[in-house]
Amino acid sequence: MEKRICILAGDGIGPEVTSEAVRVLDAVAEKFGHTFSYEHIDIGGCSIDKYGVPITDENMGRCKAADAVLLGAVGGPKWDLCPADIRPEKALLAVRKELGLFANLRPTKLFQELASASPLKPEVIGCGIDLMIVRELTGGIYFGKRSTVERDGELVASDVMEYSEHEIERIGRVAFETARRRNRRLASVDKANVLDTSRLWREVMHRLAAEYPDVSYTDILVDNCAMQLIRNPAQFDVIVTENMFGDILSDEASMLTGSIGMMPSASLSADGPGMYEPIHGSAPDIAGQDIANPLGTILSASMMLRYSFGMGTEADAVETAVSAVLNAGYRTGDIMQEGCTRVSCSKMGELVSEML
Numbered sequence: 024m025e026k027r028i029c030i031l032a033g034d035g036i037g038p039e040v041t042s043e044a045v046r047v048l049d050a051v052a053e054k055f056g057h058t059f060s061y062e063h064i065d066i067g068g069c070s071i072d073k074y075g076v077p078i079t080d081e082n083m084g085r086c087k088a089a090d091a092v093l094l095g096a097v098g099g100p101k102w103d104l105c106p107a108d109i110r111p112e113k114a115l116l117a118v119r120k121e122l123g124l125f126a127n128l129r130p131t132k133l134f135q136e137l138a139s140a141s142p143l144k145p146e147v148i149g150c151g152i153d154l155m156i157v158r159e160l161t162g163g164i165y166f167g168k169r170s171t172v173e174r175d176g177e178l179v180a181s182d183v184m185e186y187s188e189h190e191i192e193r194i195g196r197v198a199f200e201t202a203r204r205r206n207r208r209l210a211s212v213d214k215a216n217v218l219d220t221s222r223l224w225r226e227v228m229h230r231l232a233a234e235y236p237d238v239s240y241t242d243i244l245v246d247n248c249a250m251q252l253i254r255n256p257a258q259f260d261v262i263v264t265e266n267m268f269g270d271i272l273s274d275e276a277s278m279l280t281g282s283i284g285m286m287p288s289a290s291l292s293a294d295g296p297g298m299y300e301p302i303h304g305s306a307p308d309i310a311g312q313d314i315a316n317p318l319g320t321i322l323s324a325s326m327m328l329r330y331s332f333g334m335g336t337e338a339d340a341v342e343t344a345v346s347a348v349l350n351a352g353y354r355t356g357d358i359m360q361e362g363c364t365r366v367s368c369s370k371m372g373e374l375v376s377e378m379l
């Protein structure tokens with residue numbers, strides 16, 4: 024197959040980790056006889072520096088026309104004082120919205136080799152952690168009306184959280200279908216004891232649950248879910264939740280596996296190209312030192328193979344190669360353990376490619 028991939032390396036460690044994912048994609052192409060071509064596109068701070076905006080319309084058009092998009096990370100202290108509408112993060116939200124990427128899949132899987140890197144006790148981890156967070160990505164408080172106005176001599180800010188039935192239903196369907204392909208358990212996270220958006224969320228999810236009698240469905244309040252993730256993560260299979268709750272819970276869940284540097288994600292639309300990115304940020308403190316963990320981005324590339332290109336065998340091969348490299352004792356600094364060999368970001372990418 025021939026595929027055109029837009030590479031949005033971005034800021035901080037973004038360029039380092041995406042280069043390693045491209046190296047792995049090239050190895051996949053060679054092994055399985057595919058042709059991947061890449062178009063490098065500026066996004067975030069580097070685009071602000073060059074063009075004055077976090078992504079240009081032309082570059083947005085290129086992303087829409089690609090077969091898939093691979094993103095590193097955006098942002099950094101250099102651009103923290105930019106006005107709200109040209110902040111680096113704005114580009115990320117704009118790409119999500121423009122490409123209609125409403126479904127964000129964030130798998131949280133503990134590689135057995137890294138069990139001791141998890142902050143949880145072995146008896147809590149039990150037989151492992153393998154859950155999938157399905158986060159709604161183009162609605163809710165991230166995209167509602169916002170304002171800061173002066174009232175009675177002080178500033179008053181507001182962010183509106185809004186969900187319509189169709190937005191809830193389409194993410195709900197993705198979650199139920201995902202549960203069907205896994206262990207058929209779905210927990211829907213909300214704050215229905217307080218929020219109207221959550222009460223509507225729950226109503227729509229219950230309607231769907233009736234259509235999927237083979238999936239065992241539960242409601243869980245977000246505060247309880249945050250607690251249960253630490254207390255007994257093995258109870259979860261698929262978790263579905265709205266945009267901001269999903270942002271918070273996915274960072275929490277990622278830590279259960281030892282390092283946020285390991286976690287990939289896929290953002291999917293109804294039909295167009297998907298975007299794939301590690302869930303970690305730009306980590307400006309370690310940028311340019313070749314010490315970042317590229318595995319989250321490499322595993323994101325593997326999700327791209329699986330979800331956008333239908334290359335399940337190739338995706339499995341990448342995941343097996345990652346496991347094999349960990350099994351052989353190679354670690355980046357963030358997951359370093361006694362008795363292991365510490366390697367750089369580029370060396371890690373090289374090892375995974377060779378293993379393929």
Ligand code: IPM
Nearest residue numbers: 098112115116270273302304
């Ligand atoms: C994420 C990030 C983004 C988000 C930021 C960078 C806007 O934290 O993908 O989880 O909040 O969605």
Ligand code: MG
Nearest residue numbers: 270271274302
């Ligand atoms: Mg986040």
